[in-house]
Amino acid sequence: MSTIAEFRVPAAETALSATFEAVPSVRFELEASVSKTLPSLWVSGVERETIEDAFAGDSSVEAFELVTRSEERLLYDIESSTAQAFYDKLLSSDGSLLEGHGCDGWWQYKMRFRSREALVETHERLENDDITVDLSRVTDISRMTTGNSRLTPEQHEALTAAFERGYFQIPRQISMEELAAELGISHQALSERLRRAYGTLVDAEVQPANEQTNS
Known part of the structure; x- marks a missing residue:
């Protein structure tokens, strides 16, 4: 039976750590996607020039492009082999990303796994790569x-x-x-x-x- 897990990982061990440090007020939200490629990022809490300067100075960002903007948010496509490698690890046990947010130097995720075993595999894979996983909630859908x-x-x-x-x-x-x-x-x-x-x-x-x- 499927399992829902909510957890966070530090940006310092994954991606965009320098961007968080340069712009402490920035908030990220991963755009909903069924693709296995890195989702686009909604950016808020910062002006366009400021965030683009931060991206340009972040070694984990290889390229970026503004896709669209609203009154309060900017949507970017980001090229980052570091972030893509982490994303691949998240999804390699058939996990599905339901939500993803970034703020205060942490990436927070809500994911669905086909089983507890798949969640454990993902957790162990990240820990083995020296990525700290702060697990806050695990719920079996059958118990919901x-x-x-x-x-x-x-x-x-x-x-x-x-x-x-x-x-x-x-x-x-x-x-x-x-x-x-x-x-x-x-x-x-x-x-x-x-x-x-x-x-x-x-x-x-x-x-x-x-x-x-x-x-």
Whole structure:
């Protein structure tokens, strides 16, 4: 059964340490992505000229490009072999990155793993590379269902993964094929789990109203 883990690692042992030191107020957010390549970075808390000077002076950054900007944030594509190597280690045991943030010299992550064993493998891999892992929370998805839930653990897992990975967003952030691959099941199995989960949830909402009408 899938496991959700929340943890942080120091930038000094991964990437962009010099940028954090040069601009203490900077905050990063990894853009949602299903790719195995390094995600783009949303940057806030700093002006464009300041962050680009910091990137230029950071030995872990080989190249950077502004993709777009909003009133409060800047989106950059970053080329960094150091960051890519770390990202590869994170995902090498079929982990899926749900959230990623950087501030105060730390990178904070929320990830889903297919099993506790996959989480342990990732933790050991990072520790063996002298990367400190500060684990704050580990939750088995099967335990996230309440005692009154009518969903099976497998249905709950499928719905949770679909929601977290943007399957229900418009436009969709992940295809059913990609989501099924992350869960380690077939496209057909995922489709069936989601359909049954939809039916259960709709029944839970509609049935009480019908019972009141018939009473």
